[in-house]
Amino acid sequence: MSSPGELQAGEVYLASYLIERLIQLGVNVMYGVPGDFNLVFLDEVEAHPKFEWIGCCNELNAGYAADGYARVKQSQANSTGSNASHTTQGGVKGLAALCTTFGVGELSAMNAVAGAYSERVPILHIVGAPSTSAQKNGFLLHHTLGDGKFNVFKTATQGVTAAQAFLESGANAAEEIDRVLRVALETARPTYMTLPTDLVYAPVSKARLDTPVIPPAPTVQDKSTLPTGIKLEDGDVDKVNFVSDEIERLWTGAKNPILIVDACAIRYGVPHLVRDLVDATKVKYFSTPMGKGVLHEDSSKGFGGVYVGAISDPDVKEAVEAADLTILVGAIKSDFNTGEFSYKFDTKSLIELHSDHTIVQYANYPGVSFHTLLPALARTLKAKDVEPVAEHAGLVRKIPDGPKDQMVKQEAFWPLWGKFFKEDDIAIAETGTSSFGMIDVPLPRGGTFVSQVLWGSIGWAGGALLGCLLAAREAGYPRRTILFIGDGSLQLTVQEISTMLRHGLCPIIVLLNNDGYVIERLIHGPEAVYNDISRWKWQELLSFFNADGHPHKTWLAETRGQFEEILANEEFAKADKCQLIEVKMDRLDAPRALQLQAEMSAKLNSA
Template identity: 35%
Template sequence: LGQHLARRLVQIGVTDVFSVPGDFNLALLDYLVAEPGVNLVGCCNELNAGYAADGYARARGVGACAVTFTVGGLSVINAIAGAYSEGLPVVCIVGGPNSNDYGTNRVLHHTVGLPDFSQELRCFQTVTCFQAVVNNLDDAHDLIDTAISTALKESKPVYISVSCNLAGIPHPTFAKEPVPFFIAPWSSNQLGLEAAVEATADFLNKAVKPVIVAGPKLRVAKAQKAFVELADACGYPIAVMPSGKGMVPEHHPHFIGTYWGAVSTSFCGEMVESADAYLFVGPIFNDYSSVGYSLLIKKEKSVIVKPNRVTIGNGPSFGWVFMSDFLNALKLKLKKNSTAVENHHRIFIPSTTPLKRENDEPLRVNILFKHIQAMLNGNTAIIAETGDSWFNCQKLRLPENCGYEFQMQYGSIGWSVGATLGYAQAATNKRVIACIGDGSFQVTAQDISTMLRCGQKSIIFLINNGGYTIEVEIHDGPYNVIKNWNYTGFVDAIHNGEGKCWTTKVRTEEELVEAIAKASGECKDSLCFIETLVHKDDTSKELLEWGSRVSAANSRPPNPQ
């Protein structure tokens, strides 16, 4: 069974499994180690193993982690919930109790002390799209294949629990060379597709200055290519929602920036909200992406394209119409209309560079990101941690093929350390540049150790501003101040002379320029950790605006009864 599961993971493209050992999964881990196509990556804790599988899935299309029963499962579940919210297929494998213990009144360790082994399963039911409890060899192959195929089809995590005594037992259904894994593609309801395309084309062709806005569900629908082809054909301006950044080529001539309501890229929000029709492809409208529900978008002017549904204005709505099919058909029906692009060119003023600094002036955040912008190319990827890095990284202009990831829907602080580990392990052709705040780093810092064990060469900018700055701008209090660490000393202690690692602290622009030059040159094959010390009130103007609006949304009084 263990060999069969390992080979299935290799077939779907998983060559690294992030794990924490425990007595219930040890025998299964032996088979993952023995599989030539799998590299078992031992992590410092289950939460980071889950975050690493999340980051890996972003780069590779699917990820996997392996933990032990309940104490491991309930530790990794926060990361699995984040992957669920972001639409990422992650296979979460848990070593379960001996198959003979099911149906008995025995009390096992790693449980809450009841003869009921379903607590972990019940928790995972809300954050996975399929749950397989493998405690019988006869249906093991069916449960494993169904779980994996469901993860890939639904683009959501799945849970597979494998009894600890089954991993080494053969069964006739475990062929030495499994039948190649195949998932039949979904196809649209043809009549619904034609009707949706006709109605949308009629709606958009009547508009004077329509725009097109990309959202995060482009990834779930695997429709990035179809989106670009539609944009080329229609000539509309292209904007991207914040959580969709990185899914649309920003070097496209019609790209106008990030649409994020009141904190949009300059001239982008105005173009979108003044349009007489907008085509939203794969959007998520939540309180964060809508800046506290303050978007000036009118439903009657919008076409909303979900992964499997299209809704035009206040109606009609067409189900079982898949995004790629719809975009490919729509591009043939839309008239070219570059009015809004021309309007944008007329009013656009390029963003200014930060004010000239004084000699030895303390480093400012806008200076830091000016230099990070200059580091970007097609062989880099940005990981932006929850916090002010959301806003500063959102303003970076991504060159062709430059990766970009952040976790906006779930917004779990500390996500980026594990995600950097996983993304770098999957995308070996890119150098990851992670922007992490000090508060977030303290949550998950120890898996810097795993990055070193794996020989990764990421560049981590630790932005030390003395606390939870994003929380300060929503609602301040003494709980937002954290204990300052010697962050470079911490990483040096983890390094302990094993592996390639270089750390430095920077306080001025001159020191930053020197650090980036060394990280890009002499230390290009090392993990580089650059601690930047900035003022606690040095934030982006977008965070100030966003924080006040989210605060207002959070503090709305109860409706009258």
Template identity: 45%
Template sequence: MASPSLSPLQAEVNRLRLELETLQASNASELIEVGNYLLARLEQLKVTNMFGVPGDFNLGFLDLVEDHPSINWVGNCNELNAAYAADGYARVKEHSIGVVLTTFGVGELSAINGIAGAFSEMVPVLHIVGVPSTTQQKAKALLHHTLGDGRHVLFDAYVKAAEHFTISQRIITDKDTAAAQIDRVLTDCMTRARPVYLTLPTNLVFEKISSERLKIPLSHAQPPNDPDVEAFVLDEVVKLVKDAGDGVVVLVDACAVRHDAREEVNALIRKTGYPIYSAPMGKTAVPETYERYGGIYMGSISHPDVKEKVESAKLILSIGSLKSDFNTGNFTYSIPASRTVEFHSDHTKVQHGVFPAIGMKELLPRLTERLEPCSHKSPVPDFSAVVPQEDNEIITHAWLWPRMSKFFQPKDVIVAETGTSNFGLLEVPLPEQAVFLSQILWGSIGWTVGSTLGAAFAARESGLNRTILFIGDGSLQLTVQEMSTMLRHGLTPIIFVLNNAGYTIERCIHGRERKYNDIQNWNWTGLLGVLGDAALEKSRSYTVHTKRELSDLLETKEFAEAGKIQLVEVMMQMHDAPRALAVQVELGAKTNAYSAL
């Protein structure tokens, strides 16, 4: 049987071979343009859509993109939305990356909020920036899109900005090193699961270089664990598990998905039968239909039965945790380190001891091999959705989310905007192989519109089902333009617009009656006509005011089949909010401690 360390070891061998092949490449090798070399690498990574906005310093490269047989140029309404779309694409199309192309200066700075969100939430996105020619760079010419103050901006302001929000930056300055720079930045993007930054000068796009390196695929593999240290860690964890007996629970979080450990987690829980719970950012990391899945743990905000089961466990195997405020119930986790083993992509923490460079991707399968099934399977809470029998027709959050859970189908991609949608969906189960997208850590309102665009492309390519977006009327106004891009490319998401007259999450936090939380109401059902479907051939729009109207629509076969893009305006009360959001806000109010005005 092959050693589990073979893959990372082979990856390192392949990397060294790439460097050797570059040195040995002869004039007889097949030549390829620098721009097409980059596209060939993206094709190998199964990238089939590129997002972005044309600009005068990326137009030459765009000629190659448009002529490429398998990479589609999407073309967005602005760079921020393009970065959001690349983020959503990468989240859904696992084992690939998202790609956004901008021009330098004005374009890349417009995209930077979207790139920062991908960095915060560990999403692999390549940001390609078309930049002036190397001749112009050396001359420090006073070009448009520069700051006009004489600074050599390509190696100062813009790249310095990118350094804060990308894990790796590569500045191509000559054709001889271009292939190695491209390979390095793409490898960093994949293995470290964060955005990277690559400049492409106008005069080098069509320069010819050797194609030899393309014969060796890039690797996603992490560096191998040190065998001796790993063996020690395994012994320690196994001992703790045995001492805990049937008091072991598993808590899975976002990094298990971002760092490609989903299969390893599922193998662990199915062999052992340990109860498993998820943090909010880890929702759908394991199937929520699995009989040993107990629901969402978020500290004090958790349902009491979930809170009791997790916090009373003798040992918690925490996989891929990310302990931000909204992901932990405002830091109210009650799981001390003395009862916890944490598995991460690049280290393992056993109680109070930290073991660097012992990653979960390799460690978890070996741990699974050594563990035995539970001798007594303790019961887990029933994570199900019960639609409440309210004595009125008002669409409330308490009713909406359990009712929506009955509408979802296996393999649906469900996108939740920051605020009421995100908190509401956390508390209902999603069906088998459903994918849940939310931006709990970065929390940029409007992110979901661009993300839905990227997610819909990825869902179509990956054989998934419908793409369904839940967003408030306030958030949608920030990035609404990207619905026109959905129309242009024939995507068919279902978009539920929760019309509650403004920023409900902000009202919950502060300024309940303040005007700054108000917005101008739009004609939501006329929007898709304005954005490109004047004849209403590609879209349908609806407004629902009551429980009955919404239920009737959800039960309509044509609507559920999602054959065209559909927008549903859901009329809701201004101050209504999901239970979890109300509790989160109450906890947050104590730390924000706004003075009375």
């Protein structure tokens, strides 16, 4: 392992360069697990006064935490809440940093990195590697496959990251760091770099830190004003204007246009541009499950609900499919995001705006992105005098009656949470019951919804909670962070609650104790043994993980009456300590949307 050598004027150590670059990009913490190939680098991480090491229980959880951190940072960069003045706008935001050791560590984290790639979440995965000399000489080291090969994981890494840097010397190391950071920000996907032990203290030029990773782009004096980091060649201005004119033509002829916002709008940093368009045109707008929370979910402002194809609330489905022009912004047309591909749009009345192309009816325009089009459309499209959105708009507001002495049912459970939420809350939903239950629950102004709809790795939300909490702590204003997760899912990543307690974090963990994998029971095998799990004493969980005695409290709701009393309790709502509320539920009870999705998934699986 290397040791610090004497620096010349204008030089910094490579480790310091990397940390400073991350701080410049808004990354203030690093998640991971120590291993002997990253320990020297971690010395520099720990020594930095503005950077914090968050040691996790395993690398998979660390990757999940980095994912959650990046998502909440994205939401805070595009806040619509009372604290929006604390944020910045434009361009891809929300980078996270993950650090593991070579081989065993990086492979453990790979599922989390793949999920971030799938869902467009930028993470820099730093892998502490053996020294360059050990690699060149093919030493038979631990954490390797015993064959002297050190590039064996390269192929696997290329499949789940947008760029890779395998550092071999200090000569171009800073340039390579900037390259993978730039790709992560431009593509909103994870990137990868190895940091050999003997390069940690390699000297590099400090002057390079004065040049931004993504340099500012010039403003185009036309219909499109470009945000920082968006490039547009002179010859492309005519193309943007042509596409804008085509959309304006369709808009002028439409009587009932709508807008649907999806996940890539927030991944690529354009929620503020979508809001500008909505404000300018007064268009009715909807979201998808992956796009939930991107815009203010208030029917009085034009929000019509969450559209999920055939499994949408009937009023939402009717409103969307009655439109004569639909603008999709940042669409990801996955099965769970579209109601098993049940979208009903006529191509002649469909416009799709993406990060790197635009589709207008049957024509595809590569290179024309929503970064350039949204500002142009906000200035050129005239406001429509359309029928206002119904007050309920498919949003859960009415709470069904039910016996107070029996288990709370899903149909009442989620509307009750809708009454509990307040401005700037963060809601994290595990794949399955929770993510489908949240579909029809409106978020207050400034609220953030975090869910892994596309990758759907069970237990993801338990690890992501840690990152969400730390990002919320950085916001500079109070944000309650509430996790909804089933007993089966939490068993996969439960260890990270100990990390939350160690750092004095204050989540509200809502445990849906329904005795197994409900989403799997609904798709196939309702009574099958493989959908069963071990029953845990959840009421003892926080005490078990809390040897240092950090403030915490556990609640138990076996009946609807008990559940409502807890939600009304001021101590619970204050969220000033780590809390777990265990809610007993029937093993086959499920939200309406999940029941419909499960039926459709079962049919698709059997096809």
